[in-house]
Amino acid sequence: MGGPMAPDLNPPAAARDFLASIGWGDAEIEPIAGDASFRRYFRIVAPGRHAILMDAPPPHEDPRPFLSVARWLTDRGFAAPEIYGEDLERGLVLLQDFGNARMRETVDAAPESELRLYEEAVRLLIRLRDHAPMDLPPYDLDVYLREARLLVEWYAPALGLEVDVEGYDRAWEAVLGTLPPPGVTVLRDYHAENLMLIEGAETLGLLDFQDALAGHPAYDLVSLLQDARRDVPAAVEAAMLDLYMRTVGADDSFATAYHVLGAQRNAKIVGIFTRLWRRDGKPRYPTLCPRVWGYLERDLAQPALAPVAAWFDANIPSHLRGDPIELTR
Numbered sequence: 624m625g626g627p628m629a630p631d632l633n634p635p636a637a638a639r640d641f642l643a644s645i646g647w648g649d650a651e652i653e654p655i656a657g658d659a660s661f662r663r664y665f666r667i668v669a670p671g672r673h674a675i676l677m678d679a680p681p682p683h684e685d686p687r688p689f690l691s692v693a694r695w696l697t698d699r700g701f702a703a704p705e706i707y708g709e710d711l712e713r714g715l716v717l718l719q720d721f722g723n724a725r726m727r728e729t730v731d732a733a734p735e736s737e738l739r740l741y742e743e744a745v746r747l748l749i750r751l752r753d754h755a756p757m758d759l760p761p762y763d764l765d766v767y768l769r770e771a772r773l774l775v776e777w778y779a780p781a782l783g784l785e786v787d788v789e790g791y792d793r794a795w796e797a798v799l800g801t802l803p804p805p806g807v808t809v810l811r812d813y814h815a816e817n818l819m820l821i822e823g824a825e826t827l828g829l830l831d832f833q834d835a836l837a838g839h840p841a842y843d844l845v846s847l848l849q850d851a852r853r854d855v856p857a858a859v860e861a862a863m864l865d866l867y868m869r870t871v872g873a874d875d876s877f878a879t880a881y882h883v884l885g886a887q888r889n890a891k892i893v894g895i896f897t898r899l900w901r902r903d904g905k906p907r908y909p910t911l912c913p914r915v916w917g918y919l920e921r922d923l924a925q926p927a928l929a930p931v932a933a934w935f936d937a938n939i940p941s942h943l944r945g946d947p948i949e950l951t952r
Contacts, residue, residue, distance in 0.1 A: 632654040633654075634652045634654075634665055634676070634678070635663075635678045635713070635715065637710070637713045637715060638652060638665070638676060638678070638715065639652075641708070641710050641713065641715045641717075642667065642676070642717070644708075644710075645707065645708035645717060647667060647669055647674070647707075647708075647717065649670065650667045650668055650669035651667070651668045651669070652665050652666075652676065653665060653666040653667075653668060654666075655675075661679070661680060661683035661684050662677060662678065662679045662684055663677075663678040664676065664677055666720065667717065667720075673720045674717050674718060674719065674720050675704070675717070675718045675719070675720045675721075676715065676716070676717055676718075677689070677715070677716040677717075677718055678715060679714040679715075679716065680713070680714045681712075681714050684714055685714070686709065686711060686714055686715075686833075687711060688833045688834070688835070689716070689832070689833035690709060690716065692757070692808075692810075692832050692833060692835045693706060693832070694706070695808070696829060696832070699754050700750075700826075701747070701750075701751070701826065701829060702819075702821060702824055702826050702827065702829060703828075703829045703832070704718040704719040704720075704721065704828070705718070705719040706718060706719075707719065721819040721821050721828040721830070722819065722820075722821065722822065724819060724820040724821075724822075725815070725816055725817075725818065725819055725820070726740055726744065726816075726818040726819070726820060726827065727815040727818075727852070729820055730815060730853075731853070737856075737859060738859065738862070740818075740820075740827075741847070741848075741855075741859055741863050742863065742866060743826075743827055744813075744815075744818055744827060744847055745844070745847070745863050745866055745867050746870075747826060747827055748813070748843050748844055748847070748867070749867065749870050749871060751807055751808060751810075751840075751843075752806075752807055752840055752871060754807075754808065756805060756806065756807050756808045756809075756837035756838075757808050757837070759808065759836050759837045760836055760837070761804075761805045761836065761837050761838065762809055762811075762837060762838025762842065763804075763838075764796065764799055764800060766836065767795065767799045767887050768792060768795055768796070768799070770887065770888075770890075770894075771791075771795050771890045771891055772788075772792070772894070773890075773891050773893075773894025773895055773898065774891070774893050774894040775788050775791050776894060776898075777894045777895075777897040777898040777901060777902075778893050778894050778897045778947060779938075779939070781897050781900075781901055781947045781951065782943055782947060782950055782951060783951075784938070784939065784943065786938040786939065787937070787938055790934055790937075790938075791934055791938070793930075794930040794931045794933070794934040795887070795931060797930045797931075798883050798886075798927060798928055798930060798931055799883060801879075801883075801927075802839055802880055802884075803839065803880075805836070805837040805838045805839065806837075806838075806840060807837070807838065807839070807840045808835055808837060809835060809836050809837065809838035809839070809840075809842045809843055810829065810831075810832040810835050810843055811834045811835060811836065811843070811846070812831045812832065812834065812846065813832075813843040813846045813847050814846050814847055814850045814851070814852065814853075815847070815850055815852070815853055816852055816853075817829070817831040817832075818830075839884060840871075840877075841877060841880045841881040841884050842884045842888070844863075844867055844881060845881055845882075845884050845885040845888060846888060847863075848860040848863055849885050849888070849889065849918040849922075851889075851892050851896075851911055851914065851915050852911060854914060857921075864878065864881060879927045882922045882927065882928060883922075883925075883927055883928065885918060885919075885921075885922040886919055886922035886923055886928050886931060889915050889916075889918045889919035889922065890919060893912055893915050893916065893919070895908075896908035896909055896911055896912050897909060897912070897947050900947065900948065906948060909946045909947050909948045910946055910948075912946050912947060913946055916944040916945060919944075920941075920944070923935060
């Protein structure tokens with residue numbers, strides 16, 4: 624495995640022609656941060672206006688899911704970026720620019736805004752419940768298991784652990800098999816780094832929803848409140864879960880589903896972050912694993928997770944739950 628590759632800050636070769644073809648030929652192209660995928664982003668600045676260029680190059684990326692979910696959301700009054708132009712063959716999309724005010728940095732700079740902004744993010748999810756899910760593949764047991772397996776496929780081997788993979792599957796099947804069928808559009812990466820404060824807007828702006836599925840409403844709530852990238856205080860998590868459940872009239876089965884999906888998501892993230900290091904040369908991600916393990920252990924303490932908790936106790940001792948880079952030094 625090689626070291627981390629420097630990000631390519633050069634715009635794609637076809638960018639100039641694409642921008643000219645949709646009336647942005649006079650624009651400057653400035654690189655901005657990418658994400659954990661092959662997608663890259665550039666700020667497009669022209670006199671009196673600006674936009675975001677998404678570079679989602681085939682065959683690694685396909686911008687069509689992003690476009691279809693964005694249009695579904697905006698048709699229902701949610702703030703997804705407006706689409707200014709697209710070239711699907713080259714994977715180029717020009718989007719509305721929501722600016723730089725992410726919820727993450729806003730809360731970090733002004734802690735007194737934390738409860739207000741988390742409440743706003745929770746109320747957005749409550750609004751999403753009001754709409755029948757868009758026509759998407761289901762977030763079902765097969766997908767849950769495939770994702771949860773990332774932990775035994777990447778984290779366990781990175782630490783040289785031989786684990787009971789069949790028992791892992793059986794434990795997850797026992798707890799995930801109790802979840803009700805899909806009921807809402809699940810955006811899947813709903814957290815403070817993908818929520819934008821848009822000047823003059825009455826709602827938070829949404830980013831990074833191209834992997835949306837039809838699933839359980841607790842999934843996006845847990846991705847917000849058990850955020851892999853920032854510490855959400857346990858008191859904030861409890862208050863926001865309570866707000867959600869009171870507002871929609873949910874019973875204890877919702878709280879159970881919240882922790883089941885929290886455990887599933889956090890197991891998946893530990894696997895993904897390890898893969899980003901081992902396969903893709905991105906050593907920043909394992910440093911986030913101790914936080915994710917913390918959430919996972921909180922979820923595993925719930926009685927409904929007993930089969931999965933027992934598997935972890937038997938296969939991954941508590942002193943081997945953390946940053947895989949540190950643990951293999």
